[in-house]
Amino acid sequence: MNSRNKSFRFSSLPSSTYIFVILLVLFSITVPNFFTPANFSTILEQAGVLVLISIGASFPIMTGGIDLAAGSVISLCGICMGVFLHNGIPDYIAVIGGVLVGTLFGFCNGYLVHKIKVPPFITTFGTMGIAESLANFFSDSRTIYWKENTNVHLIRALKTDLLEIWFGNGNSKLFSISGIVLFIFLVVAASIFIFNKTSWKENIYAIGHNIESARLCGIKVLKFSIGAYAISGCMSGIAAILILVRSNCATPIMGSGMEFQAIVAATIGGNVAEGGKGSIPGSIIGAFAIFIIRNAVNYLGLNSFVSMIITGITLLLGMVINELIAAQDLRKGGVRV
Amino acid sequence: MTTCEKGELMEPLLELKGISKSFPGVQALDDINLDLYPGEVHVLIGENGAGKSTLMKIISGAYQSDEGTMEVDGKQITKNSPIISEQLGIGMIYQELNLIPELSVAKNIFLGHPIKKGFVNQDKKMIQKSREMLKQLNMDVDPSVLVKTLGVGTQQMIEITKALSREANILVFDEPTSSLADAEIHNLFHVIRMLQEKGIGMFYISHRLEEIFEIGDRVTILRDGKKIQTTAVKDINMDQLIEKIAGRKIENLYPHTRKTPGKPLLQINNLSGRAFKNVSLHVDAGEIVGMSGLVGAGRTEVARAAFGIDKYFSGEVILNDKKLKKCSPRESVKHGFCLLPENRKTEGLALPRDVSENMLISALDQTFSFKIGSFGVVDPKKESAIVSQYISSLKIATPTARKLTQFLSGGTQQKVVLAKWLVSKCKVFIFDEPTRGIDVGAKSEIYKLMDTLVEGGAAILMISSDLSEILGMSDRIYVMCHGEINGEFDADEATQSGILQLAFGQKGKEADENEQQE
Numbered sequence: 022m023n024s025r026n027k028s029f030r031f032s033s034l035p036s037s038t039y040i041f042v043i044l045l046v047l048f049s050i051t052v053p054n055f056f057t058p059a060n061f062s063t064i065l066e067q068a069g070v071l072v073l074i075s076i077g078a079s080f081p082i083m084t085g086g087i088d089l090a091a092g093s094v095i096s097l098c099g100i101c102m103g104v105f106l107h108n109g110i111p112d113y114i115a116v117i118g119g120v121l122v123g124t125l126f127g128f129c130n131g132y133l134v135h136k137i138k139v140p141p142f143i144t145t146f147g148t149m150g151i152a153e154s155l156a157n158f159f160s161d162s163r164t165i166y167w168k169e170n171t172n173v174h175l176i177r178a179l180k181t182d183l184l185e186i187w188f189g190n191g192n193s194k195l196f197s198i199s200g201i202v203l204f205i206f207l208v209v210a211a212s213i214f215i216f217n218k219t220s221w222k223e224n225i226y227a228i229g230h231n232i233e234s235a236r237l238c239g240i241k242v243l244k245f246s247i248g249a250y251a252i253s254g255c256m257s258g259i260a261a262i263l264i265l266v267r268s269n270c271a272t273p274i275m276g277s278g279m280e281f282q283a284i285v286a287a288t289i290g291g292n293v294a295e296g297g298k299g300s301i302p303g304s305i306i307g308a309f310a311i312f313i314i315r316n317a318v319n320y321l322g323l324n325s326f327v328s329m330i331i332t333g334i335t336l337l338l339g340m341v342i343n344e345l346i347a348a349q350d351l352r353k354g355g356v357r358v
Numbered sequence: 359m360t361t362c363e364k365g366e367l368m369e370p371l372l373e374l375k376g377i378s379k380s381f382p383g384v385q386a387l388d389d390i391n392l393d394l395y396p397g398e399v400h401v402l403i404g405e406n407g408a409g410k411s412t413l414m415k416i417i418s419g420a421y422q423s424d425e426g427t428m429e430v431d432g433k434q435i436t437k438n439s440p441i442i443s444e445q446l447g448i449g450m451i452y453q454e455l456n457l458i459p460e461l462s463v464a465k466n467i468f469l470g471h472p473i474k475k476g477f478v479n480q481d482k483k484m485i486q487k488s489r490e491m492l493k494q495l496n497m498d499v500d501p502s503v504l505v506k507t508l509g510v511g512t513q514q515m516i517e518i519t520k521a522l523s524r525e526a527n528i529l530v531f532d533e534p535t536s537s538l539a540d541a542e543i544h545n546l547f548h549v550i551r552m553l554q555e556k557g558i559g560m561f562y563i564s565h566r567l568e569e570i571f572e573i574g575d576r577v578t579i580l581r582d583g584k585k586i587q588t589t590a591v592k593d594i595n596m597d598q599l600i601e602k603i604a605g606r607k608i609e610n611l612y613p614h615t616r617k618t619p620g621k622p623l624l625q626i627n628n629l630s631g632r633a634f635k636n637v638s639l640h641v642d643a644g645e646i647v648g649m650s651g652l653v654g655a656g657r658t659e660v661a662r663a664a665f666g667i668d669k670y671f672s673g674e675v676i677l678n679d680k681k682l683k684k685c686s687p688r689e690s691v692k693h694g695f696c697l698l699p700e701n702r703k704t705e706g707l708a709l710p711r712d713v714s715e716n717m718l719i720s721a722l723d724q725t726f727s728f729k730i731g732s733f734g735v736v737d738p739k740k741e742s743a744i745v746s747q748y749i750s751s752l753k754i755a756t757p758t759a760r761k762l763t764q765f766l767s768g769g770t771q772q773k774v775v776l777a778k779w780l781v782s783k784c785k786v787f788i789f790d791e792p793t794r795g796i797d798v799g800a801k802s803e804i805y806k807l808m809d810t811l812v813e814g815g816a817a818i819l820m821i822s823s824d825l826s827e828i829l830g831m832s833d834r835i836y837v838m839c840h841g842e843i844n845g846e847f848d849a850d851e852a853t854q855s856g857i858l859q860l861a862f863g864q865k866g867k868e869a870d871e872n873e874q875q876e
Contacts, residue, residue, distance in 0.1 A: 219477045234456035238470040239441045298460040
């Protein structure tokens with residue numbers, strides 16, 4: 022009986038895996054130019070933003086909360102970085118400053134939710150408005166550019182391709198890994214390591230399952246519960262760097278709507294709203310699943326609202342799969358005495 | 359204070375002196391002195407609200423006392439918190455299980471104090487260490503499985519292991535047996551005796567009085583936040599104990615007398631569902647029928663299916679000669695059939711609403727002053743008339759009908775649930791664990807109410823894991839095992855061991871060999 026529990030079970034995979042595979046097969050067949058190395062390098066590079074904020078979104082969800090402010094915090098962080106760069110501040114300072122702004126916002130969310138006990142939906146709904154307005158205020162609702170001078174070494178480095186595979190006589194790039202992709206990879210690896218190998222996973226699960234019992238276990242509840250929101254804010258800040266590097270400008274709407282996609286990705290990744298369960302890899306695969314929808318819709322030349330429709334359907338499908346898996350678990354696993 | 363014979367030789371592990379604690383409007387604890395010696399089981403008993411849990415929360419640091427001092431190993435503790443008490447070697451095992459279902463056994467055991475190297479958790483070491491600790495308690499559990507796959511009894515043992523993993527030498531059990539079946543309780547007691555031999559001191563809170571005589575060395579009785587007495591268990595008997603707990607004499611805990619049964623009010627014929635098969639039973643007017651069995655035998659599932667909460671595959675439910683056509687709670691209530699659920703806080707009541715609203719929720723049409731079809735206007739006068747009638751007839755202990763049910767004691771809450779169904783004019787009642795977590799005084803009141811109900815021609819099916827309750831209250835007893843009814847007793851022929859034998863599936867029925875081993 023023990024061996025059964027240890028061995029690999031399909032039901033232990035997050036439902037985002039199934040959805041990702043289904044969508045990948047579906048788009049590879051139906052969408053021209055989708056299943057190409059060039060497109061995969063694009064996906065790797067562009068999905069990074071969504072991957073990072075999906076990881077960020079997982080943390081509050083696992084504690085039984087939610088962070089609706091993630092998208093507008095990206096805009097605010099991006100604008101802060103943009104304004105710094107515009108004024109000639111060296112890019113590494115600008116970038117760190119932006120990430121700190123995001124982390125601070127997350128910290129405030131966490132403090133309000135867990136210290137003052139404001140419901141998370143209301144708290145982050147409020148800070149979402151604040152972040153969005155601040156982004157518009159600082160940028161005067163305009164796009165912010167900066168000069169390509171000596172202060173942007175870091176940004177230039179991130180843009181450089183580290184690995185390129187060319188086809189034929191150097192006229193078509195087949196596959197490339199840029200500094201951004203490496204950067205994303207490092208952040209993802211670090212977050213998976215921190216979550217699984219240090220005490221974060223246990224403590225976050227305990228808080229999500231029952232915050233009072235976690236307190237009575239001697240867990241530093243405030244540290245981890247506020248930390249969960251701070252991580253979400255920090256990830257928004259890092260995501261803003263990626264958008265900034267790619268587009269060379271900052272707009273006050275650069276993150277709007279992203280929280281929806283991130284929450285969908287985290288949810289189909291098995292991070293359910295009741296808290297106390299979930300995983301980081303699930304969210305990452307979920308983020309890729311959501312991103313390839315947008316990618317495929319672009320290739321087909323369809324209106325971007327179509328991708329919203331498919332995303333919504335995917336979320337519901339993911340929920341159905343989650344429920345089916347849970348029912349299956351109940352029927353098969355049952356209760357062992 | 360009587361000294362325990364063990365105590366004369368040893369220093370106390372823990373000593374409380376003059377502990378007082380008040381909450382707004384309530385003096386929860388008043389000048390309590392208490393001590394605990396190595397290797398003893400010190401039982402704390404008292405009615406709900408007597409202050410047992412508050413006292414234990416002060417020991418664990420969840421609450422701060424207003425006055426008084428606490429000494430552990432002779433050292434005075436000035437400031438306590440859950441983290442500090444843990445470092446002092448105090449482990450708590452709460453009534454509700456606090457394990458995280460999505461984490462493995464090992465991770466649960468080391469929750470809050472993982473074995474680390476730098477920042478990194480040493481998973482393998484934790485699994486190995488957990489295995490050793492579980493083995494010491496004679497537990498055969500793989501520490502790498504997720505807790506959600508384990509049964510309640512096993513989870514309880516893991517709670518104990520968790521406390522021991524912090525090198526606790528003082529353990530506090532807060533009603534550890536309330537959700538366990540008899541076999542699991544037996545196992546728990548075995549472990550407690552083992553811990554006793556290792557010199558661990560234990561506080562033990564329970565509402566099941568028989569347990570005190572089985573496991574306790576000393577007993578402290580609390581009433582209304584005051585200590586009544588501490589005495590060696592062997593110097594006191596059950597009647598004296600009950601008298602001291604209640605502060606008044608309860609002549610007979612089980613007031614039920616046999617009535618002449620009338621015609622069958624509830625008949626369940628060959629009902630089969632997901633967790634039970636071919637269940638047939640009947641309950642006649644004027645009868646209390648007990649349903650016994652181990653936790654997980656399918657008793658609650660049968661009740662839920664009959665009442666219409668869960669679907670059943672085949673079979674029929676007949677109420678007062680009428681077959682229920684639809685499987686829905688609404689249909690059942692219309693026929694005067696109701697269920698008082700096991701979890702009254704989540705399924706029986708709307709806790710943030712008041713007594714009046716809870717009582718009238720399923721019979722609002724009786725309060726209408728004007729109505730079209732099923733819509734109507736609620737008349738506050740009719741409303742308060744009905745509510746005050748039931749508050750006085752059931753002796754519901756609430757200052758006003760507007761008190762929120764979440765602030766009522768367990769027994770009072772159960773009465774409100776009962777009142778809700780009485781307002782709906784129900785005649786057939788299923789009580790699922792009617793007195794779980796309810797103190798002795800309130801228990802006897804619930805029993806009296808049940809007796810009054812059958813006196814008036816109602817039929818009651820009572821599911822209970824408490825054997826003395828089953829034997830004391832029932833006219834007939836069904837025993838379930840592995841989803842089937844394994845036998846039936848008349849109350850006069852039933853014995854504790856006879857019921858247990860059937861519950862363990864020993865007699866008859868070609869029960870699956872594998873299932874039995876499990």
